[in-house]
Amino acid sequence: xxxxxxxxxxxxxxxxxxxxxxxxxxxxxxxxxxxxxxxxxxxxxxxxxxxxxxxxxxxxxxxxxxxxxxxxxxxxxxxxxxxxxxxxxxxxxxxxxxxxxxxxxxxxxxxxxxxxxxxxxxxxxxxxxxxxxxxxxxxxxxxxxxxxxxxxxxxxxxxxxxxxxxxxxxxxxxxxxxxxxxxxxxxxxxxxxxxxxxxxxxxxxxxxxxxxxxxxxxxxxxxxxxxxxxxx
Amino acid sequence: xxxxxxxxxxxxxxxxxxxxxxxxxxxxxxxxxxxxxxxxxxxxxxxxxxxxxxxxxxxxxxxxxxxxxxxxxxxxxxxxxxxxxxxxxxxxxxxxxxxxxxxxxxxxxxxxxxxxxxxxxxxxxxxxxxxxxxxxxxxxxxxxxxxxxxxxxxxxxxxxxxxxxxxxxxxxxxxxxxxxxxxxxxxxxxxxxxxxxxxxxxxxxxxxxxxxxxxxxxxxxxxxxxxxxxxxxxxxxxxxxxxxxxxxxxxxxxxxxxxxxxxxxxxxxxxxxxxxxxxxxxxxxxxxxxxxxxxxxxxxxxxxxxxxxxxxxxxxxxxxxxxxxxxxxxxxxxxxxxxxxxxxxxxxxxxxxxxxxxxxxxxxxxxxxxxxxxxxxxxxxxxxxxxxxxxxxxxxxxxxxxxxxxxxxxxxxxxxx
Numbered sequence: 001x002x003x004x005x006x007x008x009x010x011x012x013x014x015x016x017x018x019x020x021x022x023x024x025x026x027x028x029x030x031x032x033x034x035x036x037x038x039x040x041x042x043x044x045x046x047x048x049x050x051x052x053x054x055x056x057x058x059x060x061x062x063x064x065x066x067x068x069x070x071x072x073x074x075x076x077x078x079x080x081x082x083x084x085x086x087x088x089x090x091x092x093x094x095x096x097x098x099x100x101x102x103x104x105x106x107x108x109x110x111x112x113x114x115x116x117x118x119x120x121x122x123x124x125x126x127x128x129x130x131x132x133x134x135x136x137x138x139x140x141x142x143x144x145x146x147x148x149x150x151x152x153x154x155x156x157x158x159x160x161x162x163x164x165x166x167x168x169x170x171x172x173x174x175x176x177x178x179x180x181x182x183x184x185x186x187x188x189x190x191x192x193x194x195x196x197x198x199x200x201x202x203x204x205x206x207x208x209x210x211x212x213x214x215x216x217x218x219x220x221x222x223x224x225x226x227x228x229x230x231x232x
Numbered sequence: 233x234x235x236x237x238x239x240x241x242x243x244x245x246x247x248x249x250x251x252x253x254x255x256x257x258x259x260x261x262x263x264x265x266x267x268x269x270x271x272x273x274x275x276x277x278x279x280x281x282x283x284x285x286x287x288x289x290x291x292x293x294x295x296x297x298x299x300x301x302x303x304x305x306x307x308x309x310x311x312x313x314x315x316x317x318x319x320x321x322x323x324x325x326x327x328x329x330x331x332x333x334x335x336x337x338x339x340x341x342x343x344x345x346x347x348x349x350x351x352x353x354x355x356x357x358x359x360x361x362x363x364x365x366x367x368x369x370x371x372x373x374x375x376x377x378x379x380x381x382x383x384x385x386x387x388x389x390x391x392x393x394x395x396x397x398x399x400x401x402x403x404x405x406x407x408x409x410x411x412x413x414x415x416x417x418x419x420x421x422x423x424x425x426x427x428x429x430x431x432x433x434x435x436x437x438x439x440x441x442x443x444x445x446x447x448x449x450x451x452x453x454x455x456x457x458x459x460x461x462x463x464x465x466x467x468x469x470x471x472x473x474x475x476x477x478x479x480x481x482x483x484x485x486x487x488x489x490x491x492x493x494x495x496x497x498x499x500x501x502x503x504x505x506x507x508x509x510x511x512x513x514x515x516x517x518x519x520x521x522x523x524x525x526x527x528x529x530x531x532x533x534x535x536x537x538x539x540x541x542x543x544x545x546x547x548x549x550x551x552x553x554x555x556x557x558x559x560x561x562x563x564x565x566x567x568x569x570x571x572x573x574x575x576x577x578x579x580x581x582x583x584x585x586x587x588x589x590x591x592x593x594x595x596x597x598x599x600x601x602x603x604x605x606x607x608x609x610x611x612x613x614x615x616x617x618x619x620x621x622x623x624x625x626x627x628x629x630x631x632x633x634x635x636x637x638x639x640x641x642x643x644x645x646x647x648x649x
Contacts, residue, residue: 144471147619
């Protein structure tokens with residue numbers, strides 16, 4: 001399996017050359033990274049090339065890298081603090097936090113499957129603009145992209161150029177915000193209930209408080225490190 | 233002659249044939265559908281966001297609640313992704329148990345599908361027949377995990393516990409007298425494996441019963457044949473997987489093509505359709521039930537002969553046995569660390585997919601090295617199937633919408649996540 005992926009990898013690197021920003025084989029999976037400008041042409045190639053034949057788009061998934069690698073409980077230095085550090089306060093200084101973030105925040109991850117050759121590939125594309133993330137729509141190449149892109153738009157606010165019908169899909173009618181973004185609190189912003197007096201459903205500011213039950217920790221000193229690099 | 237205008241029809245979200253909470257906005261020209269616009273998300277619980285706030289093991293239970301009629305298969309997809317990242321493998325016995333329960337789950341799922349599908353199309357009896365058999369299989373679920381539906385039985389590194397030696401028995405109550413209890417307990421005298429084996433011996437006859445009721449039934453055929461035809465090319469374009477793809481004649485089954493668990497050790501066939509209509513998909517699923525039954529039989533045989541461990545030995549990831557915790561300090565520490573913090577995954581990303589009863593169910597995990605996923609994406613087969621709704625229903629009559637929802641085997645827990 002791994003060998004076949006290496007063959008595919010070198011084939012892609014040979015043909016697509018500078019269009020591939022990075023290609024990695026890890027855990028028996030091939031990931032290639034492309035820029036938003038090349039997404040369409042690379043996708044089209046992956047679908048139509050005889051050695052690729054990725055005729056099925058399995059999944060499109062948005063990722064928000066805003067808090068990547070951040071922890072609530074420091075385990076490296078002095079060690080044993082008991083307090084849980086809040087990543088975000090979600091109020092006034094939120095914008096400052098966002099401005100502090102460097103690098104590309106949003107990525108679109110596409111999983112493709114070739115039934116012809118029984119192989120998979122992962123296509124990764126980082127959006128250039130953090131405030132206004134946009135990539136080209138793959139709907140014209142694989143029709144199944146339609147709803148997956150609507151979902152990524154709904155959840156992350158990533159815009160897909162050329163999508164025929166980019167509406168919200170999973171959230172409520174009239175929902176505000178993009179819930180899977182890392183700066184969107186888990187408890188949300190509004191409560192909804194039926195109001196006996198007004199005889200209708202009303203929205204109110206959220207009444208519950210967010211709690212951390214298990215702090216997020218990163219432990220580098222793992223005794224067992226699986227073959228992430230081993231396949232290289 | 234009066235002029236007839238197109239009108240819009242609202243189907244669901246509380247329609248009995250909407251299989252949960254589907255709201256379909258149909259644009260009709262008389263009784264012919266011009267455009268179908270499914271509004272989904274009424275059951276959206278944000279499973280993926282919730283998983284980001286919990287240690288890995290605590291999300292296994294959420295997986296049950298995705299496709300709530302094929303619980304253990306969802307767990308399998310998630311657990312496989314974790315195992316891939318951790319670089320561990322479950323012991324062989326655990327893998328056989330998983331294979332067996334995946335197939336039990338497949339039968340459970342297909343039974344609900346055929347019951348609900350037939351009920352929608354107008355055959356009441358099927359529903360009662362299917363639930364009669366589901367009852368037995370849910371008892372098996374209960375015997376191994378304590379829960380009839382949401383088992384949380386699979387764990388990274390194996391399964392929660394070995395198959396018990398006894399099958400829980402029915403007791404006399406206000407609703408069941410002694411004679412009834414005796415009848416119910418007739419095949420529950422032995423171990424769980426005995427009960428499962430007894431079921432596999434009975435089940436082919438049951439499937440024959442279903443086929444007698446449906447396969448050559450005139451009404452059933454009138455409602456299903458040539459409804460919702462998908463060509464193989466379109467099926468690939470639309471991202472259809474599982475029985476939806478095989479019904480169109482593409483022989484693709486992850487159990488055979490990208491084997492996981494013990495599927496490369498058991499013998500089974502992949503049924504495929506020819507026309508790609510609802511009737512073919514019905515035949516495919518019926519045959520899948522028979523094949524699943526065979527796989528279960530083979531697993532029971534193997535499991536009888538080969539006792540052994542069902543959990544990975546590395547207690548940095550899996551809980552040590554309870555008895556050991558009482559006397560061994562290190563086991564106690566492991567337990568404490570796992571219960572309060574969980575384990576960390578190495579930094580990286582992985583996608584693991586299984587052949588779920590409905591299609592390809594995959595989990596994509598992005599980890600930054602923490603004890604919680606940085607991003608978990610669940611690829612639910614029903615979501616892609618639902619998105620094909622518009623194309624499948626176009627040009628059909630209103631009553632066919634119900635058939636097409638049925639043939640897609642939609643469950644909203646996984647579509648909305």
